Amino acid sequence: MILLYTTIALITLILINVPIAVAIGVTSMAGFLLTSGPDALYDMVIKLYSGSTSFPLIAIPLFILAGNLMNTSGISLRLINFVTALIGFIRGGLGMVNIGVSMVFAEISGSAVADVAATGTVLIPEMKRRGYSRTLAAAITSSSASLAIIIPPSIPMILYGAIAETSVIKLFVAGVVPGLLGAFLLMVVTYVLAVRYDLPRAESFDLGHVGRTFKEAFWALTMPVIILGGIFSGLVTATEGAGLAVLAALVIGLFIYRDLDVSRLRRTMLEGVSQTGVVMLLVSTSAALGLFLTQAQVPQTLAAQITEITTNPLIVLALLNLLLLVLGMFLHGAAAIILVVPVVMPLVNAVGIDPIHFGIMVTLNLAIGQQTPPVASVLITSCSIARAGIWETSRTNLPFIAVLAFVLLLVTYVPEVSLALTGYLD
Template identity: 65%
Template sequence: MTEALILLSLFVMIAIGLPIAVAILASALVGVYILNGHLGFLNAALSVFDGATSFPLIAIPLFILAGALMNTGGISRRLINFVSALIGFMRGGLAMVNVGVSLFFAEISGSAVADVAAIGSVLIPAMKKKGYSPRMAAAITSSSASLAIIIPPSIPMILYGALSDTSIVQLFVAGIVPGLLGGFGMMALCYYFAVRYDLPREEAFSLTRLWTAAKDAGWALILPVIILGGIFGGFVTATEGAGLAVIAALLIGGFVYREIDIRLFYHALTDGVIQTAVVMLLVASSAVLGLYLTETEMPQRLAASITTLTTDKFLVLMIINVFLLFVGMVLHGAAAIILTVPIFMPLVHQIGIDPVQFGILLTLNIALGQQTPPVASVLVTACSIARTDIWRTTRTNLPFIGVLLVVLLLVTYVPAVSLSLVDFFYK
């Protein structure tokens, strides 16, 4: 009963607008005090320190900073020009370019918010000029931006891996096929809408234009090779790969393209610190919640109660998906991961679900949450750029949300979609 009241108080504090990290910490501290008195605060302090100093989590601020440097260093703009020259000649070219650039950007930043801010500020105004409705432009930009957390590297995967003690590199590998399926599915949907609404092509395909754009974007295209090649090749860890991403983005933007000066570098650092502070405060507060849940054995009891209803793996996954879809609608991604991983991991192990598969399933639910109000952090950003209403845009966005939902169902019920590459390379 006490545990239920603690969790209820947590959601009440979130509902009334208290910062999520503060709500988590406050409710967890009350629970720890009820269990162990004032001595429980000593363990809570140690948990906060241990939770915030995990080595894999260092990758999060580094990837955030790399994304900020890309936005200010001209890398994003050159990627857009290259993809436009490559596939912009197709019907609905700008919509195709939007998804295609997100696939490239996803391999560098790991953040959907960074993706939509970088790409949307350029492509949404251009799409509106070409005759796309503001709702359509925002919907395509928002949904394709969520590919950034499915295709490696991925900040939510890093956070999940650190909390669940799952290989982050294997999570990255597992995200490749689902991410590409989502990207190609969205491209097919863009083509359907382009034909249906007679959306325009861009310039005719030109080898000269493609060659020029490729040369201009050559250094930007090397970034994914440096990051993913180093991680997948076993030369660096995910955290060291994030450091490489920062150094490469700084060198390319500042010394090759010469578009990063001291002022822009300062703004990139400021943005990175602010975003990092939000995530790491959540991580630190979640450590205390994890301590409380561990001492009460609530996750184990939840697992036992579900397994008394059914031990069928697919039914359990369906129950988890429904819960995660709801949580994703009302909480930001990092908070959703932090709250659900300690609760569900005992059940995942008990039922025999591969933790890597569960990590991709969780990440896809977070991606769906980024598109579904009331929180919908990525959709809100796209709508603010397009200057359109979030609820009307959501209706336009439903087919693209459907693509992500189909990928989620494939990952849930066809484990090979996420695990085939992992099995090939690591097992």
């Protein structure tokens, strides 16, 4: 009953437009007061602090800052120019450029919203000018941006790893194959639609132009190598890799490309602080709610009730996917992870599901949730740039959502798709 009352309270507060972080904090405080009395608020305050200061979570503000620095230092634009020269000659090539750039950007920022903001402002106007409908331009940009939370490094994976107490490095490795597979299938869908709508090629192939744009983008392309190479080699942790991303973006923007001056740097840092404040307030209040639910034995009770019905991992996986898909439509990714993972982890462990496998499932569900209204944070950002209607774009986006759903089902029921590479880390 506690879980039911907590859910009703949260939904009620969210429906009356109370910010999610505030709604979670108020619900947590009410729960502690009603079940344990005022003295329990001391525990809540301690959890608010400790829940947002763990070492792995330091990577979040650093990756947010790195993404913002890329947007203002010319790094994103040079990446776009290089990928355009490389694959823009294919029919529908500009749409594929969008997907390709998102893959590269994903390896630096770990944020889908940062991805769509960086690539969309440059590519969507150009796609519209070349004959793409505004809804198709918005749909391709939105769906490809969600690769940023599947391909490492990924902010949701960092959150999941911290809460589930599992290896972030293994989560990053497990995301490589699903991310690359998703990107390839998105390109296939883009090509099919390009043929159907007779969309043009972005530009003819010119080896000389490829060489020039590669030379301009060379330093930008070193960033994924530095970050992922350092993390996967074991030289740095995911958090230290985020610090490397910021340092690399600063050095490249200030001293190599020289597109980043003091005023832009100040504005970028202020934006990063603002975005970090929103995320970390959500993290801290959600940690307090997790403490309340744990003390009330809600996760353990839920796990026991479901295992009484079935212990078949395939059925449990289906139920978990359904839960995550529904929540993903109404909650932002960080909120969904922090609210759901502590509750369901006892169930995941009880039926023998690998926590790394489940982490990739969570990430893919959130990627779909970013594309499905009413919340759909990435889709809404893309639509605002394209000046396209959300519901019209959602219909256009269905084939791309189907790709993400196919990858989710494949990962769910063929765990080797995500876990095969992690074996090399043991």
